[in-house]
Amino acid sequence: MNTEIYLAIILVFMIILALVAIHAKDLLSAVIAQGAIGYGLVLCFLLLKAPDLAIVQIVAETITLIIMVAVLHDSTWVERRLPMCRRDMVNYTMALLLGVVLLYYFIDAISVLQPFGEHTLRMSEVYAYKAIELTGATNFVKGVLWDFRALDTMGEAAVLFTTAIGVLAILRLKGKKN
Amino acid sequence: MTLYILCFILFLVGLYGLLISRNIIKIVISLTIVEISIFLLLIMVGYISDGIAPVVFDAQILENQAVVDPLPQTMVLTAIVIALATNSMILTMAIRLYKKYGTFDVHEISKLKG
Numbered sequence: 001m002n003t004e005i006y007l008a009i010i011l012v013f014m015i016i017l018a019l020v021a022i023h024a025k026d027l028l029s030a031v032i033a034q035g036a037i038g039y040g041l042v043l044c045f046l047l048l049k050a051p052d053l054a055i056v057q058i059v060a061e062t063i064t065l066i067i068m069v070a071v072l073h074d075s076t077w078v079e080r081r082l083p084m085c086r087r088d089m090v091n092y093t094m095a096l097l098l099g100v101v102l103l104y105y106f107i108d109a110i111s112v113l114q115p116f117g118e119h120t121l122r123m124s125e126v127y128a129y130k131a132i133e134l135t136g137a138t139n140f141v142k143g144v145l146w147d148f149r150a151l152d153t154m155g156e157a158a159v160l161f162t163t164a165i166g167v168l169a170i171l172r173l174k175g176k177k178n
Numbered sequence: 179m180t181l182y183i184l185c186f187i188l189f190l191v192g193l194y195g196l197l198i199s200r201n202i203i204k205i206v207i208s209l210t211i212v213e214i215s216i217f218l219l220l221i222m223v224g225y226i227s228d229g230i231a232p233v234v235f236d237a238q239i240l241e242n243q244a245v246v247d248p249l250p251q252t253m254v255l256t257a258i259v260i261a262l263a264t265n266s267m268i269l270t271m272a273i274r275l276y277k278k279y280g281t282f283d284v285h286e287i288s289k290l291k292g
Contacts, residue, residue, distance in 0.1 A: 022195035117227035124249035140232035163263035
C-alpha cells in the first residue's frame with residue numbers, strides 16, 4: 001500500500017515537471033526538467049523492485065542530459081516566441097482529438113489488466129523459476145537478456161552500433177553552403 | 179488503477195507537447211516523456227505486491243516467495259537503450275539543422291528550405 005502512495009506522489013511530480021518542460025521559457029530549463037523526470041523514473045524503478053533498470057536508466061538519462069546540454073551549448077537556448085498561426089490551431093485540435101481517441105482505447109485496454117500488484121506470471125514462469133537451474137544466472141533479468149533471449153540482445157547491440165556510425169557520419173559531414 | 183491513469187496522463191502530456199511544440203529540442207523532450215510513461219506502465223503491470231526483486235542467490239528461497247515478473251523488466255531494459263540511441267540520433271540531426279538554418283523552429287526551417 002505504501003508503495004502505491006509513494007509512486008503516486010512521484011508520478012504527480014513527474015506530470016508537473018513535464019508541463020514545466022513543455023512550457024519553459026528557455027530550452028536549458030526545459031532540458032533540466034526533463035532530466036528531473038528521468039531521475040523520478042529511477043526512483044519509481046527502485047520502488048517497483050527493478051534495480052537493474054534503475055542503474056541503466058541513471059546511465060541513459062545522464063548521457064541524454066550531457067548530449068542535450070552539449071547541443072544547446074553549441075547553438076542557442078533562447079526559444080523564439082512567434083505569434084500563433086493557423087497551423088498551430090490545427091495542431092492543438094489534433095492534440096485534443098488524439099487525446100480523446102486514445103482515452104477511449106485506454107479505458108478499453110485497462111479493463112483487461114489485473115489491478116496493480118496482483119500480476120500472475122504466465123509466460124515468464126520459466127524465466128523466473130527455472131533460471132538458476134537452466135542458466136545458472138542469479139539475476140533473472142540478466143538470465144533472460146544474455147541466455148534465453150540472447151539473439152534479441154544482439155539485435156539491440158546492432159541497433160546501438162548502427163546509431164553510433166550514423167551519428168559519426170552526420171557529424172563529420174560538411175554542410176553545403178549556398 | 180489510479181497509477182495506470184496517472185501514467186496515461188503523463189503520456190497525454192507528452193503527446194500534447196509533441197504536437198504543439200515548434201522547437202526541435204522541445205519535441206525531443208516530449209518524445210522522451212512519452213517513452214518514460216510507457217516504460218513505467220510496463221513495469222507497473224509486471225509488479226507483484228509481496229514479491230522480491232528478481233535477484234536471488236538460492237533456489238530454495240523461491241519455493242515460498244513470489245518474485246517480480248522479470249520479462250517486462252528485460253524488455254524495458256532493451257527499450258531504454260534503443261530510446262537513448264534514437265534520442266542521440268535526433269539530436270545530432272537537430273544540431274546539423276541548426277548549423278545549416280540557424281534556428282530550431284520547424285516552421286521556419288520548412289519556410290527556409292527553398
